[in-house]
Amino acid sequence: MSEEQQKSALSESQSKPASGNISAESAKKIRDFRKNKFSEKELLKDLLKGNKTALGRAITLIESNQKTHQKQAEFIIEGALPHAHKSIRIGITGVPGVGKSTFIESFGSHLIDLGKKVAVLAVDPSSSVSHGSILGDKTRMENLVTKPNAFIRPSPSGESLGGVARKTRESILLCEAAGFDVILIETVGVGQSETTVHSMTDFFLLLKLAGAGDELQGIKRGIVEMADAIVINKADGENQKAARDAKLEFKRALHLYPPKESEWKADVKLCSALYNEGVSDIWEMITEFKSKVDENGYFQHNRLEQNKFWLFQTVNDYLKSRFYEDPKIKTALKEQLELIENNKTTAFAAAKHLLSLA
């Protein structure tokens, strides 16, 4: 990435106030932030007060690949950690068009009406092109976007799934430190992204449509197994009967899956995100889940297991990128690839040679 691009990582489409009337002080803060002239201590202080602009900026630092930004981000994360409020992290997945964004708009607004503070993040490794489904979909969250107690952030762009995952995990912590108590994480389910989101959330919700087979919905069996709830969306209008039938079918199918370590039995719910039907029921179910896993200790256990998993994941990612970014390896890799192309070596021998250089 060029220096210019890295600098522009600090441009903040997210945190610009909606109205043009901003105070001279805010305007100065924005200018200073763009010029990288700001104190991370101050930023942390504002973030801990629940200031969304500060939160947006801190996440921008996490997302930047520039060394100074990374140092600033580390300082802020460390300072934020002890203040992370209790939250519930909910993963939401489903094929494109199933209604994830519409659901988040409806569900998130309901939670805000209940007095919650809701943060919406996305894990979308393909977002380098589309710049994150959430941002493009902001029109689908037009109500939520305007709420003072909602914070919406698209997926970090231009990254591998590993990079997106780490940045999202750190962003979750910052959202919690800023007082957000429900964190919704949307993923469109390309490649391994559902597994990634599953491993950073407490509750995993799979959105489905009635009347389409699993193959049609592009749902892998493993995803159903991970789900704590299946929500059949678009259960409205002519779709209602099909949705009820699908509910029964899924309920039956879920019996075939092994019991979960959490002792929670995955449930199937109907919902119409567009007409705000069924969302309160879904929140009640999640509240029930939370009481159960608090009581049996699974909630805490699972978070610790996730932390351990992410420790290994981070080390693996670090080792991998350090390996591939080493100029010595880069040259040797090119040579070995040529040898393979000319049938002069085997994949195994080439790999062994490269590893011996590390």
Ligand SMILES: Nc1nc2c(ncn2[C@@H]2O[C@H](COP(=O)(O)OP(=O)(O)OP(=O)(O)O)[C@@H](O)[C@H]2O)c(=O)[nH]1
């Ligand atoms: N009838 C009906 N339409 C819905 C419902 N929820 C969403 N839709 C429509 O379905 C379309 C897709 O909805 P989105 O919320 O953008 O779906 P998504 O899963 O976020 O899609 P991607 O971001 O592309 O993965 C839109 O036209 C919505 O208006 C619903 O409950 N009922």
Ligand SMILES: [Mg+2]
């Ligand atoms: Mg969407």
